[in-house]
Amino acid sequence: MNDWFDVDKWLIWNVTALLLAASAALVTWWLRSRRIQLSFPHQPSYQQEIMDSLYHNSPLIFAIINRKGKFQDINRDPDELIGYSKAELAGKSFFQFLDEQSVEKTRQTFLSTLQGEKLSLEVRVQHKQGQGKDLNITTSPVVRRGKIIGILVFILDISERKRSSERIRHMAYYDDMTGLPNRRFFTKRLQEKLDASRTTKERIAVCYMDLDRFKLINASFGRDFGDIILMQIAERLTRCLPNPGDLARMEGDEFVAVLDHINDDEDVRRRLDEIMAMLEEPFDLNGIPVEITVSIGVALHQGESDEASMLMKRADTALHRMKENGKGDYLLHTSEMDPIALHKLTLQHEMRQALRNNEFILYYQPKYDLGTGKIVGMEALVRWQHPERGIVPPNEFISASEESGMIVELGDWVIQEACRQNKVWQTEGLPCIPVSVNLSIRQFSHRNITNKIAKVLMETGLDPQYLELEITESMTIDFERTMQCLKELTALGVKFSIDDFGTGYSSFHYLKKLPISRLKIDRSFVRDIQQDPNDAAIVAAIIAMAHNLQLQVIAEGVESESQVQFLRKHRCDEMQGFFGSPPVPSSGFQALLQNHHVNAALSV
Ligand code: C2E
Ligand code: MG
Ligand code: MG
Numbered sequence: 001m002n003d004w005f006d007v008d009k010w011l012i013w014n015v016t017a018l019l020l021a022a023s024a025a026l027v028t029w030w031l032r033s034r035r036i037q038l039s040f041p042h043q044p045s046y047q048q049e050i051m052d053s054l055y056h057n058s059p060l061i062f063a064i065i066n067r068k069g070k071f072q073d074i075n076r077d078p079d080e081l082i083g084y085s086k087a088e089l090a091g092k093s094f095f096q097f098l099d100e101q102s103v104e105k106t107r108q109t110f111l112s113t114l115q116g117e118k119l120s121l122e123v124r125v126q127h128k129q130g131q132g133k134d135l136n137i138t139t140s141p142v143v144r145r146g147k148i149i150g151i152l153v154f155i156l157d158i159s160e161r162k163r164s165s166e167r168i169r170h171m172a173y174y175d176d177m178t179g180l181p182n183r184r185f186f187t188k189r190l191q192e193k194l195d196a197s198r199t200t201k202e203r204i205a206v207c208y209m210d211l212d213r214f215k216l217i218n219a220s221f222g223r224d225f226g227d228i229i230l231m232q233i234a235e236r237l238t239r240c241l242p243n244p245g246d247l248a249r250m251e252g253d254e255f256v257a258v259l260d261h262i263n264d265d266e267d268v269r270r271r272l273d274e275i276m277a278m279l280e281e282p283f284d285l286n287g288i289p290v291e292i293t294v295s296i297g298v299a300l301h302q303g304e305s306d307e308a309s310m311l312m313k314r315a316d317t318a319l320h321r322m323k324e325n326g327k328g329d330y331l332l333h334t335s336e337m338d339p340i341a342l343h344k345l346t347l348q349h350e351m352r353q354a355l356r357n358n359e360f361i362l363y364y365q366p367k368y369d370l371g372t373g374k375i376v377g378m379e380a381l382v383r384w385q386h387p388e389r390g391i392v393p394p395n396e397f398i399s400a401s402e403e404s405g406m407i408v409e410l411g412d413w414v415i416q417e418a419c420r421q422n423k424v425w426q427t428e429g430l431p432c433i434p435v436s437v438n439l440s441i442r443q444f445s446h447r448n449i450t451n452k453i454a455k456v457l458m459e460t461g462l463d464p465q466y467l468e469l470e471i472t473e474s475m476t477i478d479f480e481r482t483m484q485c486l487k488e489l490t491a492l493g494v495k496f497s498i499d500d501f502g503t504g505y506s507s508f509h510y511l512k513k514l515p516i517s518r519l520k521i522d523r524s525f526v527r528d529i530q531q532d533p534n535d536a537a538i539v540a541a542i543i544a545m546a547h548n549l550q551l552q553v554i555a556e557g558v559e560s561e562s563q564v565q566f567l568r569k570h571r572c573d574e575m576q577g578f579f580g581s582p583p584v585p586s587s588g589f590q591a592l593l594q595n596h597h598v599n600a601a602l603s604v
Contacts, residue, residue, distance in 0.1 A: 083128025464493030523557020
C-alpha cells in the first residue's frame with residue numbers, strides 16, 4: 001500500500017476538520033447571540049494614528065450629523081460645553097439644542113452643506129443648566145463613495161469673546177452710573193428714528209433736560225449724594241420713557257429724551273408735563289427730602305433733512321434760552337434762536353483770544369461827594385478795544401461771557417488791573433480813593449473768591465480799604481452764601497455796595513444783616529426824578545431808608561444840574577454820572593485826579 005495514502009490518517013484529518021468547522025460555527029453563533037464581536041489586533045498605519053490623535057485631542061469639538069440633522073458621533077465629551085454627555089446627544093437632533101433665533105439660519109446652512117458647500121456661522125445654544133452659549137460652527141460635507149452622507153460640524157465656543165465684546169460695547173454705549181444709554185447710543189438711535197420717519201412721516205421731538213441748581217446740591221450734600229439723586233432721577237425718567245434708547249444721560253446733570261408718535265404740539269406739552277410731574281415729588285437723600293426742578297429745551301423734527309445732531313443742538317439751544325429766562329419749565333425751539341446762539345459762540349471764541357491779546361482795557365468813572373464836589377471814588381468799567389470794531393461797550397459782551405463762564409477769567413483780570421492801577425496812582429502821589437469793581441454772579445459764587453482777592457491785594461500792594469466790590473440785589477438771594485462771602489471779604493478790609501439798587505429783589509432783612517457800606521440808586525430812577533413824581537418819591541425813600549440803616553447812598557446816571565439839586569436836597573451822599581464825568585481811559589482819569597480833584601460844577 002502506498003504509504004502516503006493511509007486511510008486511517010485520511011479519516012482522522014477529515015473528522016478533525018469537520019469537528020473544527022462545527023465548533024467555529026458554534027462559537028460564532030454563541031458570540032452573535034450575545035452580541036459579542038471579536039476583533040483581532042492589527043497594526044494601525046501612521047496616518048491612522050495621526051487621525052486618531054486628532055480626533056481625541058483636538059481643542060475643537062467636531063460632530064458628525066446625519067442627513068436628518070441628528071448627532072451620529074462627536075469627538076469629545078461635550079459636557080463642559082453644553083452640559084450633556086456624548087450618550088445624551090447620540091441620535092438627538094442638532095436643532096433641539098439651538099436657541100430659537102439660530103434654528104432657521106442653521107437649517108439653511110445644513111441644507112447648503114448637503115449640496116456640497118462649506119459654511120460658517122454663529123449660533124446660540126442652550127446649556128443644560130439653562131444659560132446661553134455662543135458657538136461658531138463651520139460645516140463641511142461628509143462624503144462616502146462619492147455621496148454626501150452627512151455633515152461634519154466643527155464647533156468653537158466663543159461665549160467669552162462675545163461677553164468681552166459685549167462689555168466693550170456696553171462701555172461705549174452706556175453711562176456707567178445710571179445704566180442709561182449715553183450720547184453716542186442716543187444719537188445713533190435718534191438717527192435711525194429720523195431715517196425711518198422719512199417714510200412714516202412720524203413727528204419726533206427731542207428734549208434736552210438739565211437739573212436746576214444741581215451744583216448747589218453737590219456743594220451742599222457732596223458729590224456722592226449728588227450721584228444718588230442722579231440715579232433716582234434716571235429711575236423716574238425711565239418710568240416715563242420705558243423704551244430703551246428713548247432716554248439717555250448726556251453728561252453731569254443733563255439728560256436727553258426722544259418723544260415719538262406725536263400728534264401735535266399739545267401732545268408734546270402733555271408729555272412734558274408728565275415728565276415734570278414725575279420729578280415733582282421730593283427726592284430722598286438719607287431721609288432728607290430734596291426738591292428738584294428741571295429745565296427742558298425741546299426741538300421738533302421739522303423736515304426730512306434733519307440730522308440727529310442738528311436736532312439735539314436745537315434742543316440744547318432752547319434749553320439755554322430757557323435757563324436765561326428762568327428755570328423749572330420747558331421751551332420749544334424756534335428758528336430765531338439759532339443766529340443768536342451762533343453769534344454768542346463766535347463771541348466767546350473771540351473773547352478768549354482777546355483776553356490773550358490784551359485787548360481789554362479799563363475806563364474809570366469818578367464818584368463825587370455831593371457836599372464838596374470832590375472825587376471820592378471811581379468805578380472801573382471794562383471796555384474791549386477790538387482791532388476792527390473799535391471800543392466795544394460791556395453790554396455787548398458781559399452777558400455772553402457770563403453764560404460761557406468766561407466772565408470769571410475776565411473778572412479776575414479786571415480786579416487785578418483795577419487794583420494795580422489804583423496802587424500805581426497812589427504811589428505817584430495822587431489822592432488815595434477806592435476803586436469799585438463790578439462783580440458778576442459767576443465770580444461771586446466761585447468758591448475761592450476770597451483767596452483770589454486776598455492774593456491780588458497782596459501782589460499789587462493795594463490797601464484793602466481802597467477796593468470796593470459792587471454786587472447786585474439778585475446775588476444776595478442765597479443769603480447764607482452771600483453772608484459768608486461778604487463776612488470773609490469785609491474781614492480783609494474790602495467794602496461792598498449794592499449796584500442798580502431798586503431794580504431787583506430786596507429785603508430789609510438782608511440789608512440790615514449784610515455788611516454793606518453803600519447803596520447805589522439805579523439810574524432808571526434818577527433819570528426821571530424831575531418828570532415822574534413816583535421816581536422822585538422812590539429816590540427820596542431809598543435815601544432815607546439807607547440812612548436809617550447807616551448806609552451811604554450814591555446816585556448813578558446823574559446827567560443834569562437839577563438832578564444834582566434834587567439829590568442834594570434829599571441829602572444823597574454821592575453821585576456818579578455824565579454831569580460829573582463820563583467813564584474815561586486811565587490817562588484821562590489820571591488827569592482828572594491831578595487837575596480837577598474838585599469838580600467846579602459840583603462845588604458849592
Ligand atoms: P453799572 O455797573 O451800573 O455801570 C454804570 C454804567 O452806567 C456804565 O455803563 C456807565 O458808562 C453808565 N453811565 C455812567 N454815567 C451815566 C450817565 O450819566 N448816564 C447814562 N445813561 N449812563 C451812565 P457801562 O460802562 O457801559 O457798563 C454797563 C454795565 O456793564 C455796568 O453797569 C456793569 O453792570 C457792567 N460792567 C461794566 N464793567 C464790568 C466789569 O468789569 N465786570 C462786570 N461784571 N460787569 C461790568
Ligand atoms: Mg456798577
Ligand atoms: Mg449800576
